[in-house]
Amino acid sequence: MKAEVKLSVEDTNRLLSNLKGLTLTEAEKIITRLIIEDGALDARDIGRVIDAKREIVEREGVLEYYPAEEGMSDIADLSTLKSWLSRRKEIIVDPEKASRFGLSFPKGVLLLGVPGCGKSMAAKAVAKEWGLPLLKMDPSGLYNKYIGESEKNFRRAMDTAEKMSPVVLWIDEIEKAFSAAGGAEDGGVSARIFGTFLSWLQERNGDVFIVATANDVEKLPPEFLRKGRFDEIFFIDLPDEETRKSIFEIHLRKRGKDPSRFDLQSLVHMTEGFSGAEIEQVIVSGLYTSYSAKKELDTDTLTREISATRPLSEIMAEKISRLREWAAERTVSAH
Ligand SMILES: Nc1ncnc2c1ncn2[C@@H]1O[C@H](COP(=O)(O)OP(=O)(O)OP(=O)(O)O)[C@@H](O)[C@H]1O
Ligand SMILES: [Mg+2]
Structure with a gap:
């Protein structure tokens, strides 16, 4: 032919x-x-x-291939995390040159934090910034009722990731994947997979950068936090005033609205304790409301949406403050 x-x-x-x-x-x-x-x-x-x-x-059913979407510029703040990542970009682009200099391919990061503050978003942005494919591991695809199959699934997924390297492997809500580890509820399957995973973290071949995310440190096996598993553990907290302003700007612009037409100062003031996801939701609901009222989105509409929202940080206040305390001693702030 x-x-x-x-x-x-x-x-x-x-x-x-x-x-x-x-x-x-x-x-x-x-x-x-x-x-x-x-x-x-x-x-x-x-x-x-x-x-x-x-x-x-x-x-294989365990890994999902993600197209690159948002980059770092769509994320407000997280400046410490961003600069950590950008400092490693050169290694990613030319690992052989870096290796001659004595630097090995970075292992990965664990992102801990308050829900809705950009963990998943940051995981996706890493792949985009580094120009690597992004594979997401779905822990629920791992477990199989047949004895020994779950471990095999896991091994296969890790093999695939290595074959595809250099690659970013994103394990979302890692505490859920291994939450039963240590418990006897599932006949020790998740404990065994967890063990396999820990040793894989240590010995893996190939350039696989892991971005793991977690919300709930209480369910996170402490072995993850030991030095050497990840290069760094970052804590992502609720956005401060300046960051909330950028989040409003990013999401208004994304929907074709000019941020300068809004009273951002008052919106920022009213959204103390709101996560990025909640701010985005305020804008989306506001858009629905104004669309059906056949008028442009304005500050008043957003203000009403804000008043109608009870942020997670209020509902889970105690849990979040425990998380913060815990993180203060063990993690690096992503901000
Ligand atoms: N810093 C930020 N800048 C811009 N948008 C943000 C930011 N933080 C959150 N958002 C918005 O909120 C949405 C949800 O964020 P994301 O899914 O990354 O949160 P998460 O920390 O992974 O939450 P969860 O713990 O619920 O999984 C994002 O898609 C984005 O639109
Ligand atoms: Mg998430």
Whole structure:
């Protein structure tokens, strides 16, 4: 079969780097399919390779391939975390050069914090900023009723992550994945997976950067916090005044609204104790209200939405202050 190749050198490199992690047979199959479809191989096919790779990763049922969406610029504040990450970008881009200098690929970070303050968002932004694919582990896909299968699923997922490296592996709400560890409720399965995971954290091959997130430190096995498992543990707290202002600006702009038409100072003042997610929700509800009233979104509408909201920090005040106290001694502030 004759095929036309319309790829620049750069395109070719991108195509090749996207084929990384696939077996030769898998790669051949994908390329053949792309050529048969239109008789040519061109830059548009790079996106299709990514899609095909996603299918292969997701077939296992434990890992999910995430397209890069938001970058760091969509996140207000978290400046300490951002600069920590940007200082490591050079290593990620050229790990071999860094290794000659004596630096190894970073292991990962654990992000602890108040719900709705940007943990998941930050995990996604890391991959985008570093230009790496993002794999999300779904712990619920791990557990299987057949003896021994859960551990195998986990091993397979870790193998896939290594095969795809360099990659960011995002484990959301890690305390849920291993919450039963130590307990006997599930016949020790989660305890065994937890053990496997800890040793994998220590010995893994391949450049896999882990971003783990957690809300509930009480359910987090203490082994995670021991030095050496993660490079750093960051604590993400509720946004302060300045950050709330940026969050309003980011989310108003995202929806085509000019922030300067709003009394931001008063909105910021009223949203003391609100998380980023709650501020976003205020804007979204405000949009619904004003749309059905057939008028533009304004400060008054937002003010009413704020008054109607009882923030989580009020409902869970005690829990959050315990979390803060705990974090003060053991973690680095992300702000
Ligand atoms: N610092 C921030 N800047 C901009 N938007 C934010 C910020 N924090 C939160 N948000 C908004 O809130 C939404 C929810 O945040 P995210 O899902 O990252 O929170 P989380 O900390 O992972 O919460 P949870 O513990 O509930 O999973 C984000 O999609 C974003 O729109
Ligand atoms: Mg989250």
